[in-house]
């Protein structure tokens with residue numbers, strides 16, 4: 616073998632970069648079964664009032680039969696494709712943000728591709744509650760970089776499978792559902808620069824209680840997602856508002872130019888505190904989907920936006936600041952044009 620190059624580097628062809636990308640369609644799916652606080656309080660010695668006051672949650676949805684991670688993803692993606700005006704066969708890449716697909720491997724995404732009759736590139740992303748906003752950033756770069764034309768980004772969770780009904784800190788927080796967006800080429804910019812990052816020092820602030828190896832070796836119970844509530848609360852309130860502000864700055868947008876603020880639906884008190892720190896004017900619509908959907912991790916941002924678009928609460932073509940943050944710890948924020 617020679618260590619001298621053959622000298623053909625200049626012959627390499629790159630995918631032609633295209634102009635811009637936008638969210639061309641958005642959709643959501645909420646499971647049929649509504650679970651009010653009253654159904655959960657006994658096991659955790661809590662009350663409907665306490666849960667409403669501390670988290671803003673009134674009810675959430677739990678998935679049942681016919682509502683697998685794949686089923687919910689497909690049902691959320693269908694209206695997103697319709698809004699984007701494309702068929703399943705037009706999708707050439709699928710990014711699925713999830714932490715509750717119950718297989719270590721393979722990923723969920725290829726099964727979703729199969730349901731839509733496409734052989735699209737299909738992978739899963741593990742960034743918990745920040746996963747969808749990471750997916751939007753990657754899809755934006757893929758479309759702009761010329762490696763895909765239509766990317767389906769799905770945020771989907773069946774967290775009821777990984778939540779302990781006896782855990783006082785989490786039993787009332789999590790819910791199930793799916794949200795989806797189609798990212799396509801655009802004449803004008805539709806997705807601003809993403810501000811993203813991680814804090815591995817707080818890796819265990821939100822985490823699966825035990826590794827699969829420990830579960831097997833030590834005969835432990837089925838693991839669930841555990842959380843250091845106050846650590847996460849402080850990090851979200853103090854750490855994430857500056858990230859959201861940086862996303863605004865990077866997009867060249869000021870708070871008064873926004874039509875909507877769509878943060879991860881972690882806890883309504885976190886949502887309110889962030890909005891206050893960002894000095895959002897009163898006419899910026901703030902997503903509060905958590906009241907009826909709970910915290911659906913990767914699905915929460917697209918579900919919240921989908922509800923606001925469907926109810927006509929925010930103008931299509933206006934600007935929304937969205938931010939996802941959670942386990943990792945990891946976060947991603949960007950300004951987007953509302954589809």
Ligand SMILES: CC(C)(COP(=O)(O)OP(=O)(O)OC[C@H]1O[C@@H](n2cnc3c(N)ncnc32)[C@H](O)[C@@H]1OP(=O)(O)O)[C@@H](O)C(=O)NCCC(=O)NCCS
Pocket residue numbers: 659660661662665669670744783784785787788821842843844845847848881882885910940941942
């Ligand atoms: C989980 C959370 C609501 C708990 O609220 P908190 O104010 O931090 O609660 P604490 O653990 O400090 O407990 C405060 C009191 O409430 C009680 N308590 C805790 N959980 C309770 C529950 N489920 N029901 C009733 N009382 C509860 C505690 O016993 C404690 O009582 P005491 O003051 O008599 O000792 C809050 O920490 C939180 O929202 N954290 C962020 C969670 C989040 O957003 N996660 C998603 C991240 S992606």
